[in-house]
Amino acid sequence: MKSRSDGALTPKARLSDDDERRIREVHDYLRSTGDIDAVTDVLPPRAPAEMIEAITTHCVVDHAGCLVFPTDPAAVRAFLRDHGLHPLRPFTGSVVRDRLAGRYHVQEERLKSGFLHVRSIHARLPDDPSRAVEVLCVGPDDGLDLPALRDERLEKHENHVAVRLTDPGRLEDLRSALLRPGGPRPDGGGYDPVPGEDGVTVLRFHADGRTRLGWPRRLEVLAAGRHTDVLLRHLSGDGAERRLLRRLTGAWGTQALRVMADLELADHLAEGPLTCTELGDRTGVDADRMNRLLRALCHPWVGALTPVGETYALTDLGRRLAGRSPDSMRHLALLYGDLLYRSFCALPEGIKDDVQPFTVVYGQPPFEYLRDHPRERRLFTRAMAEGSAFFSDVATVVDLSGARTVADIGGGDGGLLAHLCDTYPNLRCALLERPEVIGAARDNLDARGHLDRCTLVPGSFTDARDVPTGADVYIVARILHDWDDQTCLAILRAVHGAATADSTLLVIERPLPDDPADPSVSSLWDLHMLVNNVGGRERSREQYRSLLDEAGFVVVDERPLRLDMSVTIARTVASECRSGRPVRQV
Ligand SMILES: C[S@@+](CC[C@H](N)C(=O)[O-])C[C@H]1O[C@@H](n2cnc3c(N)ncnc32)[C@H](O)[C@@H]1O
Numbered sequence: 085m086k087s088r089s090d091g092a093l094t095p096k097a098r099l100s101d102d103d104e105r106r107i108r109e110v111h112d113y114l115r116s117t118g119d120i121d122a123v124t125d126v127l128p129p130r131a132p133a134e135m136i137e138a139i140t141t142h143c144v145v146d147h148a149g150c151l152v153f154p155t156d157p158a159a160v161r162a163f164l165r166d167h168g169l170h171p172l173r174p175f176t177g178s179v180v181r182d183r184l185a186g187r188y189h190v191q192e193e194r195l196k197s198g199f200l201h202v203r204s205i206h207a208r209l210p211d212d213p214s215r216a217v218e219v220l221c222v223g224p225d226d227g228l229d230l231p232a233l234r235d236e237r238l239e240k241h242e243n244h245v246a247v248r249l250t251d252p253g254r255l256e257d258l259r260s261a262l263l264r265p266g267g268p269r270p271d272g273g274g275y276d277p278v279p280g281e282d283g284v285t286v287l288r289f290h291a292d293g294r295t296r297l298g299w300p301r302r303l304e305v306l307a308a309g310r311h312t313d314v315l316l317r318h319l320s321g322d323g324a325e326r327r328l329l330r331r332l333t334g335a336w337g338t339q340a341l342r343v344m345a346d347l348e349l350a351d352h353l354a355e356g357p358l359t360c361t362e363l364g365d366r367t368g369v370d371a372d373r374m375n376r377l378l379r380a381l382c383h384p385w386v387g388a389l390t391p392v393g394e395t396y397a398l399t400d401l402g403r404r405l406a407g408r409s410p411d412s413m414r415h416l417a418l419l420y421g422d423l424l425y426r427s428f429c430a431l432p433e434g435i436k437d438d439v440q441p442f443t444v445v446y447g448q449p450p451f452e453y454l455r456d457h458p459r460e461r462r463l464f465t466r467a468m469a470e471g472s473a474f475f476s477d478v479a480t481v482v483d484l485s486g487a488r489t490v491a492d493i494g495g496g497d498g499g500l501l502a503h504l505c506d507t508y509p510n511l512r513c514a515l516l517e518r519p520e521v522i523g524a525a526r527d528n529l530d531a532r533g534h535l536d537r538c539t540l541v542p543g544s545f546t547d548a549r550d551v552p553t554g555a556d557v558y559i560v561a562r563i564l565h566d567w568d569d570q571t572c573l574a575i576l577r578a579v580h581g582a583a584t585a586d587s588t589l590l591v592i593e594r595p596l597p598d599d600p601a602d603p604s605v606s607s608l609w610d611l612h613m614l615v616n617n618v619g620g621r622e623r624s625r626e627q628y629r630s631l632l633d634e635a636g637f638v639v640v641d642e643r644p645l646r647l648d649m650s651v652t653i654a655r656t657v658a659s660e661c662r663s664g665r666p667v668r669q670v
Pocket residue numbers: 451468469472493494495496497516517518521543544545546560561562563566
């Protein structure tokens with residue numbers, strides 16, 4: 085044999101039998117195992133079928149890998165070539181290095197000074213080039229001590245199966261699918277700038293137990309390119325500590341959104357991204373403090389802005405805080421971030437002492453307070469209108485084509501009636517509201533071009549004399565949840581008394597699901613009712629049915645609306661209704 089310099093031959097570098105066995109095992113595994121089996125093998129034994137399907141639909145097996153301990157990585161390449169594989173140039177990756185460093189407590193300083201090299205050699209299978217063997221190499225001088233090397237040989241901690249996403253944009257979706265109950269745990273990851281490509285983001289997952297070959301259950305998900313947000317989320321583990329922190333700091337995010345709404349940042353950004361200085365100039369806010377606010381609004385837990393170079397742009401969520409946006413939620417942000425935020429601070433008293441939190445904080449029950457505070461009342465009424473995307477569903481899910489008249493009881497600013505007028509050109513309407521709210525309803529219905537078809541009735545829905553009589557359809561939307569059972573019965577009886585034998589009643593509420601862990605937001609709104617109404621509460625479908633029954637209505641149907649809302653359709657029980665005595669006929 086010659087050396088390179090003198091032409092003499094050098095002995096060909098050789099792998100140990102053990103290293104050869106490891107590589108052969110991975111090679112054989114890849115040749116004999118289909119995608120579904122490979123994925124199933126590394127997931128927990130009872131992983132849900134949808135999880136396996138999510139991976140196999142969007143990914144292909146890219147490689148399987150193992151760690152070996154050669155004195156010279158050239159021996160690995162030679163071995164791979166001898167077995168008909170085509171090894172690529174080795175590259176030094178940080179993902180496995182960091183994992184080994186963590187596992188064997190290699191200090192940061194040693195890592196920085198070049199200890200612990202892990203070279204990765206990929207070799208595609210000649211008969212299936214979509215799959216590769218990945219051989220990770222750690223040499224005897226690479227910084228791992230003997231007990232660590234022994235442990236690695238014995239436990240094969242680094243054996244794994246890697247799948248590659250066909251659409252790298254789905255990385256977060258797949259990550260979320262894997263983190264569902266029954267799935268593996270997040271187990272590190274990183275970004276490897278593979279030479280000649282855009283690099284690859286690697287998310288690792290781990291499950292208890294061993295695969296059928298005795299490997300640990302390790303899965304790598306690869307996505308071409310750099311996906312920093314997803315990676316950071318993955319590295320933070322989404323463990324209980326972080327999940328709890330996210331919730332405990334939710335109030336801070338609420339306040340950041342409130343200030344964003346207050347400063348009308350979304351309106352300023354509606355035409356395009358702006359720098360921090362530009363936003364500071366437009367709002368008169370000091371640049372440093374503006375910068376801190378903007379950064380918080382960019383945080384994924386808030387997600388209202390996104391940085392674009394030196395500027396900030398609105399996300400879909402942030403856009404909804406623009407006052408001029410047709411689907412604006414700006415007033416809702418101001419209401420939940422201010423008036424109804426302060427009252428929530430008295431929740432402990434509300435739970436422990438049976439006092440009414442809103443009244444504790446403001447000295448008056450909510451609707452009396454709103455009566456006496458016009459600015460807050462206008463905010464409340466506009467916010468209610470903004471939180472009503474489901475109004476447009478009502479005309480779709482309930483056929484009102486046979487109705488001539490509709491009365492909305494406690495109809496706020498008339499937003500629902502305006503939708504119904506848009507859909508049914510011959511419909512005539514009545515709206516009963518507190519006297520101080522009637523002006524807002526008049527303005528809104530006028531602006532929507534429907535005022536001439538609507539009768540506005542100032543009064544109280546608990547007073548039977550005020551409820552418009554003889555309507556074909558009565559609507560009670562987001563009213564019953566504001567009140568205790570006794571007041572609900574008074575409202576429903578007043579409506580029943582005004583209805584005809586053929587009237588229909590639509591009750592629009594957000595019913596409490598039977599399962600407390602159901603993702604419907606109703607349980608949270610129930611607390612909101614406890615805080616911000618006297619005797620208010622969300623109710624189960626059964627509780628609504630029984631209230632309606634007691635007031636003389638019979639439920640005939642229930643249909644879901646957006647945002648966990650639902651419309652219950654009831655009819656008057658003929659013998660008990662007033663049969664059209666005209667008090668304020670629609
Ligand atoms: C939660 S808001 C719902 C408004 C509207 N139905 C909606 O869904 O957007 C409750 C409404 O009940 C009105 N209200 C409260 N007490 C009332 C009363 N005694 N008589 C009539 N309306 C009342 C309030 O002014 C407010 O507009």
